[in-house]
């Protein structure tokens with residue numbers, strides 16, 4: 001993390017990509033316990049699938065109001081959507097995916113130069129490894145993020161700039177390049193375990209050729225369909241907390257694939273690590289809608305994600321206030 005934070009980890013697992021290259025059977029530590037084993041294909045999302053046209057959303061005519069209504073129902077249903085009309089060239093998005101793939105094709109010694117382990121043992125968020133994150137602003141445009149954040153604020157009845165104004169110069173953006181090697185047992189091994197994002201909002205460019213992302217709704221896992229050149233945008237735990245639970249951060253996971261490798265690039269927009277996340281006062285009403293989440297510092301929350309993720313629990317549950 002740019003604030004220099006480092007985590008101690010007890011055991012350094014081998015890097016999944018290198019492991020995958022050398023084995024025919026998935027090693028036992030990657031096997032999901034029998035009761036948690038996923039069905040490889042999820043359910044089909046019912047029509048209409050959640051697609052939002054950002055060019056309509058930003059227009060200053062009637063289209064904007066109807067797209068905003070669509071955004072509201074999409075977020076209530078899924079917490080995520082596929083964004084089209086974002087103005088990014090398909091060739092640019094294709095390049096982002098190709099560069100990501102190209103990086104993973106480099107020899108191990110090259111990639112290790114960017115290791116996320118300091119002195120070979122202390123984990124930091126940035127760098128190459130099992131949970132690789134590098135911080136690089138402006139890969140996916142902040143304008144898209146601010147448009148969506150403005151509309152979220154509007155949907156919640158807040159002033160449009162409410163969330164965007166929280167992103168000062170100390171706000172952090174993490175880019176995570178995900179690489180999911182082919183896996184001989186997709187029914188036994190997750191690409192990415194079920195989780196929700198610790199960000200305020202996440203924007204991702206996902207592989208157009210291989211699906212694998214699934215989202216949980218009312219106990220059912222749905223496949224997120226591929227929409228060419230669309231960006232995936234999801235509400236993060238930060239919005240769930242600040243909206244006092246009016247918007248929910250979706251639980252999602254990534255399945256592995258026996259035939260195809262898959263890549264994605266996720267940009268996590270978070271506040272200044274020192275800033276506190278808490279329900280915005282306008283959305284707390286002691287009578288009608290009491291406060292549902294405790295105050296937590298952004299950096300503690302992000303660190304909490306790594307700890308709970310490793311255990312398979314959710315960091316948001318650690319700040320939920322139980323209302324009796």
Ligand SMILES: O=C(O)CCC(=O)C(=O)O
Pocket residue numbers: 176178192197204206213252254263264266
């Ligand atoms: O690879 C994907 O489609 C999603 C990745 C993801 O959920 C994450 O990096 O948090």
Ligand SMILES: [Fe+2]
Pocket residue numbers: 195196197252
């Ligand atoms: Fe995620």
